[in-house]
Amino acid sequence: MEERTIHMELCSSRKQKPESSQLEFGKVFTDHMFIMDYSDELGWHDPRIVPYQPLSIDPSAMVFHYGQSVFEGLKAYITPEGDAQLFRPEKNFHRLNRSNQRLCIPPIDEEFGIKAIQQLIALEKDWIPTAEGTSLYIRPFIISTEPYLGVAPSRHYKFIVILSPVGAYYKEGINPIKIAVENQYVRTVVGGTGEAKTGGNYASSLKAQEDVAKKGFAQVLWLDGVERKYIEEVGSMNVFFKINGEVVTPALNGSILEGVTRNSVNQLLKHWNIPVEERAISMEEVYEAYKNGTLEEAFGAGTAAVISPIGQLAWNDEDLVINNGETGDLSKRLYDTLTGIQYGRRDDPFGWVVKV
Ligand code: COI
Numbered sequence: 001m002e003e004r005t006i007h008m009e010l011c012s013s014r015k016q017k018p019e020s021s022q023l024e025f026g027k028v029f030t031d032h033m034f035i036m037d038y039s040d041e042l043g044w045h046d047p048r049i050v051p052y053q054p055l056s057i058d059p060s061a062m063v064f065h066y067g068q069s070v071f072e073g074l075k076a077y078i079t080p081e082g083d084a085q086l087f088r089p090e091k092n093f094h095r096l097n098r099s100n101q102r103l104c105i106p107p108i109d110e111e112f113g114i115k116a117i118q119q120l121i122a123l124e125k126d127w128i129p130t131a132e133g134t135s136l137y138i139r140p141f142i143i144s145t146e147p148y149l150g151v152a153p154s155r156h157y158k159f160i161v162i163l164s165p166v167g168a169y170y171k172e173g174i175n176p177i178k179i180a181v182e183n184q185y186v187r188t189v190v191g192g193t194g195e196a197k198t199g200g201n202y203a204s205s206l207k208a209q210e211d212v213a214k215k216g217f218a219q220v221l222w223l224d225g226v227e228r229k230y231i232e233e234v235g236s237m238n239v240f241f242k243i244n245g246e247v248v249t250p251a252l253n254g255s256i257l258e259g260v261t262r263n264s265v266n267q268l269l270k271h272w273n274i275p276v277e278e279r280a281i282s283m284e285e286v287y288e289a290y291k292n293g294t295l296e297e298a299f300g301a302g303t304a305a306v307i308s309p310i311g312q313l314a315w316n317d318e319d320l321v322i323n324n325g326e327t328g329d330l331s332k333r334l335y336d337t338l339t340g341i342q343y344g345r346r347d348d349p350f351g352w353v354v355k356v
Contacts, residue, residue: 004112006034006119011051020129023167025304026137030127030163034120038106038157047112049120052162058147062154067200070099071141073303074260076121076163076356078128079344084121084356086138087342089114091260096140099196104153105142113140113159114354120161121356129165133174135342137166137304169236169304170218174335176311176325177218177300179234181283182208183316186225187235187255194232194255205235217314223283225255230280237302238262239310241286242330244294247276261301265334267350274330283315290320297328307335 011031018028029052036047063069072092076084093110100107117138121128128136140161144154170177185208188194193201208220221239224230231250233239238259240249247269252258269276289295298310311325322328340346341353 005047006116007046007048008123009048009050010123017127018165020131020134020165023129023131023134023165025166025169026139026164028165030124030136030165032120032123033163034116034159034161036116036159038159040155044106044108044159047116049123055158055160057143057145060147060149061143061145062148063143063145065149066144066151067198067203068103068105068144068154069142069199070096070103070105071139071197071199072096073197074117074138074140075166075303075342076128076136076138077343078130081344083344084125084128085342085344086114086117086121086354086356088260088264088352089117089354091263092140095197095258095260096142099198100142102193102196103198105144105157108142108159117161118354118356120163124163125356127163127165129167131167133339134165134167137164139164166304169302169306170308172218172308174306174308174327176309176322176327178216178312178314179219179221179300179310180212180215180217181313181315182212182220182222183228184208184211186228187222187232189225190254192225192255195252195257197257202235209235215314221313224253229282229284231283231286232256233259234300234302237300237305237308239298239300240265241281241289241295242297242328243286243289244296245275247274247330248281249276249278250281251278253280259302261303261306261338264338264350264352265301265307268334268337271349286313287315287318287320290322295320295322297330298322299328299331299334301334307331307338 146154146156222232300308309327309331313320
């Protein structure tokens with residue numbers, strides 16, 4: 001039975017806040033965090049907001065050995081009137097529960113999770129940065145904490161929410177990034193955990209990413225794990241290609257993360273009467289479009305990345321320079337509209353924004 005009252009333990013002194021124009025991604029954390037425990041006997045219980053602090057966890061806790069964990073990512077924004085607001089948090093909690101289901105983790109009450117975040121953000125409102133392109137990144141996550149080395153679903157968990165004032169995810173900011181198509185490794189396969197937001201997907205992406213980083217690429221573009229032919233996602237964002245006036249994004253096939261920004265982009269494009277298709281798209285098709293001059297734009301979409309134009313795509317031994325390596329009109333329009341809604345500078349015709 002879930003308790004509804006969130007116990008508050010406030011810290012005695014507040015940390016110094018970083019200069020908001022100097023923020024990087026995910027390096028600084030606020031004064032407080034939210035925690036709630038789970039046991040098979042009590043269910044999710046003891047929700048509390050406490051000072052941000054290290055955790056004391058048994059070294060045999062299952063998360064350290066078998067990686068049974070899930071996470072989410074969303075942001076809080078400050079409006080011109082000084083109000084704090086969230087963007088589509090219900091989608092994140094819905095996805096969290098889908099990830100939970102895949103990882104055999106007990107579900108969270110979605111409404112209560114949003115309420116917990118609202119209460120935490122209200123307390124940490126002064127941490128929401130105001131410089132252009134900055135926001136307060138919210139990282140809810142669940143770890144399995146039962147001390148046991150058998151391979152089985154844990155019977156104890158912690159659900160934690162930490163907050164980090166952030167700037168742009170890529171060092172390029174909102175300028176176009178360079179991406180390399182990954183030919184050696186795969187991220188996941190249909191039937192695997194690709195559509196769940198679980199740490200293992202990201203751990204398995206590191207080697208490929210490290211290899212291409214040495215050559216100046218921001219990230220890799222993953223192809224499907226069976227035929228190595230169809231485009232999947234970047235790992236930190238979903239991808240879109242504008243070919244001959246139409247936008248194509250890989251269909252959700254079970255191995256691609258269902259991004260909240262991806263969904264919002266699709267809705268905006270439909271609203272603007274710009275044709276958008278969710279379907280399988282191969283790298284050959286993108287290459288063909290590049291060669292015949294119809295590949296107009298490519299961009300990634302994600303909570304951390306927002307809208308990230310792709311200026312260069314390396315595939316086999318060729319560099320596809322897209323839109324002269326510049327931000328395309330559609331990427332710009334999407335970025336301006338999405339951030340306009342998120343920061344409360346534009347109307348919100350879809351009812352996406354949730355006040356804190
Ligand atoms: C997000 O966009 O919130 C993500 O979770 C991507 C990330 C791994 C930084």
